[in-house]
Amino acid sequence: MPQASLDRHSPFPAEAPTRADAKAMDARDPLAKARDLFQLPHGVIYLDGNSLGALPRHAANRVFETMRAQWGEDLIAGWTKHGWMDLPARVGRKIGELVGAPEGTLLACDTTTINLYKLLAAALAERPGRRTVVSERGNFPTDLYVADGLFRTLGKGHRLKLVDRAEDVVPAIDADTAAVMLTQVDYRTGALHDMAAVTKAAHAKGALTIWDLAHSAGALPVDLAGADADYAVGCGYKYLNGGPGAPAFLYVAHRLQASFMPALQGWLGHAKPFDFDGSYRPADGIQRTIVSSPPILSLVALESGVDTLLRWNMADIRAKSEALTEIFRILIDGVADRLGVVRASPREVARRGSQVCYRHPDGYAIVQALIERRIVGDFRAPDIMRFGFAPLYLRHVDVWDAAANLVDVIETRAYDEPRYRVRAKVT
C-alpha cells in the first residue's frame, strides 16, 4: 500500500509546519548529503534507526574486502598485517570521539549486556561495603536482568533499588549505593537524563555511575569525560549503524582502570597473552576488559558505520535531530486530542533524545498499518508507538509525511484490520 499523499489536504491546523516548510528545511540542511552515504530501500520512511541503523553504502564492500583480501589471502597473518588485533581500540577511539571518551578509555567489544555485566561487577568490587544499585523500573529490561543475574550469582545480598520517575533517581542515592545504573535516553519515551548532574549527585554520596548510551551514541553529543562519568556501555547497531547484532562498546574512566579486576578474565585481557602464562595478570589500562579474539568482520562493519558518522559533527547532528523530532511533536501534539493519542516523550526538546513516542490503545495495530505504508516505526509494550529520527538519513519532509500518514491511519481507522493485530517478534 502506498503512503497517502496528503500535501494538498493537510490534516494539520493552519498554524502547523507545512510540507513546503519541511522541504525548505531540507534545502538548507547541512547534513542533506549524508543520506547518499546510506543504502535505503526505495519508498521507505525509516523511523526505526534506533532499533537497527541503516546500511552505510561502503560497509558491504569493506567487509567483503576484509574477507577476500585479508582473511582469504593472509590467513593468520591478518592479525598483525591488517591490525585486526587493534580493531577494538581503533574503533573504540572513533566511538570515543562521539561520546567524549579520551583515548584509552573506550573499546568496541562483545555486547551491551555483557559489557554491562563486566562494569557492574567491577563497580561492586570498587564499593565492597555497599549493597544497592539505583536504577529505573522502566530501564531497558536487559540492564535490570543482568544486574539481577549478577546479584544472584554473587549471593551477597545486593539488590536493585528501582525508582519510577527520573526525578526520583538522585534522592534514592545514599551511603549504601554502590552504583547508579541508567540508560541516558529512555528506550520507550526518549526522555534524556542529565548525565553530569546525576553523576555529580552520585559522587557526592560516594557512588559510581554506569551509563548505558544505547540510544545516545551517534544521536546526540555525549561528554563522558566532561560529566566525570565512571563507566559506560553502548550499542553498535542503533545510531552507529554497525549492522544487526554489531559489537557494543564499553568505557572505563582512566582513574578506575588500575583497580579494575575483570570478572570475565580472558586471555586477550592478559598483560602478555602470547606468553600463554598459567596465571592471569591484567593488561594495562582498558585492554584488560577485553575477553576474547575480536570479531573482525563485525568490527569492520561497525567501523564503516562510525566512519560515516565522523564525516559530520555532533552539533549539526543534534541540531537536525532536534528539528526532526520537533516537527513531528508539533504536528502530532496539534491533533493529539482528535486522534486520542498521548505523548509519552518530554515536550522540551532539550529533555529528549532523537525519538518521539505516543501512546494509543491500538498502538500496535497502528504501527503495523504504517509499516504497510512503508513508514517503519516500532511498538513498545504496552501501548507506545515509537518513532526514531536518525538525522543522517532522514529528511524533514519524511517526518512530515510520516506524521500525516499517522493521522490518516488513525482517522480513517485504516489500522482496524484483523491482520494488524497479529503480533510477530520484532526488535
Added chain:
Amino acid sequence: MPQASLDRHSPFPAEAPTRADAKAMDARDPLAKARDLFQLPHGVIYLDGNSLGALPRHAANRVFETMRAQWGEDLIAGWTKHGWMDLPARVGRKIGELVGAPEGTLLACDTTTINLYKLLAAALAERPGRRTVVSERGNFPTDLYVADGLFRTLGKGHRLKLVDRAEDVVPAIDADTAAVMLTQVDYRTGALHDMAAVTKAAHAKGALTIWDLAHSAGALPVDLAGADADYAVGCGYKYLNGGPGAPAFLYVAHRLQASFMPALQGWLGHAKPFDFDGSYRPADGIQRTIVSSPPILSLVALESGVDTLLRWNMADIRAKSEALTEIFRILIDGVADRLGVVRASPREVARRGSQVCYRHPDGYAIVQALIERRIVGDFRAPDIMRFGFAPLYLRHVDVWDAAANLVDVIETRAYDEPRYRVRAKVT
C-alpha cells in the same frame, strides 16, 4: 623465498613415505574436491587452520548479500523475514551434527571464554557444596583465567585443582569436585582426552564435566550425547572456518537445562523478550543461555564454514586427518635425533587431534623461517612448533613438502638469522 624442491633429494630415510606416495594418496582422497571450496593463497601450505581456518569461497558473497539484500533492503524486518533471530539455533543445530549434540542442546553465540564463564557459573550453582574445579595446568590459559576470575568474583573459596598430566585428571576428582573442565584436544601437544571415560569418572564422583572443543569441532568426530557430557563450549574460527573472531558455541545437556539459571541474564534469554517485562523469567531450554541480539554478519560467515564441513562426513575427515598427521609424524620422527627435535604430541594416532608438534630450542625462529617459505605453522611458548592439519583443504603432498622443508630449514640452519628472532604478536 620459495619452498625448497626436495623431491629429487629426499631428506628422509629410504623406508619413509616418499613424495610419490603422498601424491598417490591425494589421487585416491575422497575429500580431494573439498579443497576447491576454499580460497587459499597461491603457493602457501597452511598448517595453522587450528588457529584461524581458511575462507570458504562462498562465505564472502553470503555475507555481502546479507548486508546488501537483507540488512540494506529490509532493515529491522530482517529479524523476522530472514530468520536472523533464529540464527544461533540454526547454526547451533548444524554444529551439533558435527559434535553429537541433539537438537535443542547447542547454540552459536558469544565467545568461547564468555560461554565457558556461563557454563562454569551454572556448574557451580548445580553443585553448591563443592569447591574445586579439576583441570590441567597446561589447559589453554583463557580457560584457567575465566575460572579464576569467576572464583574471585564469587568470593566463596572455589579453587582450581590443576594436574600436570592427563592421566592425573581422574584420580584428582573427588567429593569436593564441582566440575572437571578440560580442553578435549590439548592446544599445544594435540593430545586427546577420552571424553566418555573422564565424564564417566566425573559422574561417579557426582561431578559435572565442561568440555572445551576448540581443537575438536570440525576436526574429529565428537559425541557429546554419547559421552554423556554435561556442558561444552567450542570455537568458531578454527576448524569450523568461521573467520577471525567468529562466534563460538555452547552446549548444555537437556537434563541440565531446566535448572540452568544464567549468570549472564540478557533480554534475549527471557521467556518473552518482547514483553519487556521488568523481571527476568528464563526462556525454555537452551535459549536462556543467549544474552544479546545475535551477531548476524559473523553468524552468516560461520554458517558458511559449517555448511562447507557438512558436505563431507566426519569419519572421512578424521581418516584423512589421521593420514596427514601420521605422514608428518613418521617423516619427522625418522630424523628427529638428527634434527634435535623432540615430539610433543602422542605417538599413537588415536590419542591425538589433528596436529603434530615438536619441541626445539630455536622453535620460534624455525617457524618464522618456514613462514618465509610460505609454510605457515605456529609457535607456542616455550619451545613448541605446532603444525595443524585441516583435512578439508590440505593435500598429503603438502604435508610431505612441509616436513621436507622443516628438515631443510633446520639442517641448513636457514632459521639462524636475526630477523627470525624478532617476536611479533601472533595468535
